[in-house]
Amino acid sequence: MEPNSPILLILDLDETLIYASEQSLGWDEDFVVGSYSVYLRPHLAEFLTTCAAGFRLAIWSTATDAYVRSVVPQILPPDIEPVFIWGRSRCVRSYNHEEFEEEYLKDLKKVKRLGYGLKRVLIADDTPRKVRRHYGNAVYVPPFFGDPNDDTLPGLANYLLSLRDVGNVRRVEKRGWARAEG
Numbered sequence: 001m002e003p004n005s006p007i008l009l010i011l012d013l014d015e016t017l018i019y020a021s022e023q024s025l026g027w028d029e030d031f032v033v034g035s036y037s038v039y040l041r042p043h044l045a046e047f048l049t050t051c052a053a054g055f056r057l058a059i060w061s062t063a064t065d066a067y068v069r070s071v072v073p074q075i076l077p078p079d080i081e082p083v084f085i086w087g088r089s090r091c092v093r094s095y096n097h098e099e100f101e102e103e104y105l106k107d108l109k110k111v112k113r114l115g116y117g118l119k120r121v122l123i124a125d126d127t128p129r130k131v132r133r134h135y136g137n138a139v140y141v142p143p144f145f146g147d148p149n150d151d152t153l154p155g156l157a158n159y160l161l162s163l164r165d166v167g168n169v170r171r172v173e174k175r176g177w178a179r180a181e182g
């Protein structure tokens with residue numbers, strides 16, 4: 001990959017871009033997938049448009065592939081084509097000994113295999129443990145549980161754009177960005 005090609009920005013879905021609930025929150029959902037009411041995080045379309053202009057964009061969720069395939073076309077502005085859209089089948093299954101349950105992790109080795117140098121890969125996720133193998137690439141996003149007044153995404157877009165020209169994103173301390181942009 002050429003050295004100054006855009007950063008690959010990998011976005012999580014649930015609690016990062018949307019909130020899906022089997023119970024209605026008491027106001028109209030944006031759409032329904034199976035038994036889930038799906039609520040979009042406020043400012044989502046502008047966020048995705050801004051990110052698509054500044055980065056190569058990808059989506060990676062630990063949810064089932066079928067769910068991801070249903071959700072993504074309903075949230076992406078029409079002219080945006082992510083370089084990949086991945087679900088659970090691309091995650092690594094691991095046993096969490098603290099929670100006594102299986103969990104799915106996102107291992108950026110799979111991205112590296114596509115030819116992306118990890119110095120120029122960012123992964124935005126609300127769940128730090130899912131990206132713990134590559135915390136240097138992670139931007140942790142405060143989780144979204146449907147609050148219609150949530151205003152995280154505009155600040156997140158500003159923050160991500162501030163990293164656009166960084167040669168090695170892994171050298172930048174990224175924790176605490178939300179306080180600085182908030």
Ligand SMILES: [Mg+2]
Nearest residue numbers: 012014015126
């Ligand atoms: Mg999530």
